[in-house]
Amino acid sequence: MVVYTLIRVPKLRRMSLRVQSQRGVVVHAPMRTSENVIDSFVEKNIDWIQKQRKKQSAYIPLTRLELEDLARRAKKTLPERTRVLAERLGFDYSHVTCRHQKTRWGSCSHRNAISLNIELMRLPQKLRDYIIIHELTHTVHKHHQAAFWNHLERVCPWALELDREMTKWKIGYAMKEE
Ligand SMILES: [Zn+2]
Structure with a gap:
């Protein structure tokens, strides 16, 4: 039997299942779905739930000390790296x-001010550069449509692959080596 939190959502069409590191298993269900149906829905997905739990236990929350260290290193490294990459690839921005x-690794305002997450310092160099180049490309394209990706791939040929690699990194958590 799996313990779960049930959230009833008006107008929801079908049930959905989530495993969150803080709250555990959460089910969103339409108002009228019976608890029996919900129970068996959860039971049916037990393998998937176990897999998610195992995946999540591989992530350890960062400590305050680690974050302070990241902040110190980020301020020393990221503005300069952004300057170098912008110059090399022909981008203009206002400041970093x-x-x-x-929730985000980086962002670019409509005034082209770039904001970078101090946790970029945990990433391998190629991923850190990827995020910086991604945000620099937003100085030209303020969206994620084809024109954006075309431009990004022109200045960073492995962009799509690197973007996929980013999904295994979680903000706020270190990965346990296995
Ligand atoms: Zn983006």
Whole structure:
């Protein structure tokens, strides 16, 4: 039997299942789906739930000390690296700030101010550069449509592959080596 949190959602068409590191198993269900149906839905997905739990246990939350260290290194490294890459690849931006953001690796404002997550310092160099080049490309294209990706791939030929690699990195968590 799996313990789960049930959230009823008006107008929802079908049930959905999530495994969150803080809250455990969460089920979103339409208002009228019976608890029996929900129980068996959860049971049916037990292998998947176990797999998600195992994956999540490989991530360890960063400590405050680690974050302070990342912030110090980020401020020393990222603005300069951005300057070098922008010059090499022909981009213009207004300035760079390094912050700890909980949901994004980087962003680019409509005034072309680039904000970079201090956690970029945990990434291998090629991924760190990828995020910086990604944000620099947003100085030209403020969206993720084809023109953006075309431009990005022109200045960073492995962009799509690197973008895929980013999915295994989680903000706020270090990965346990296995
Ligand atoms: Zn983007």
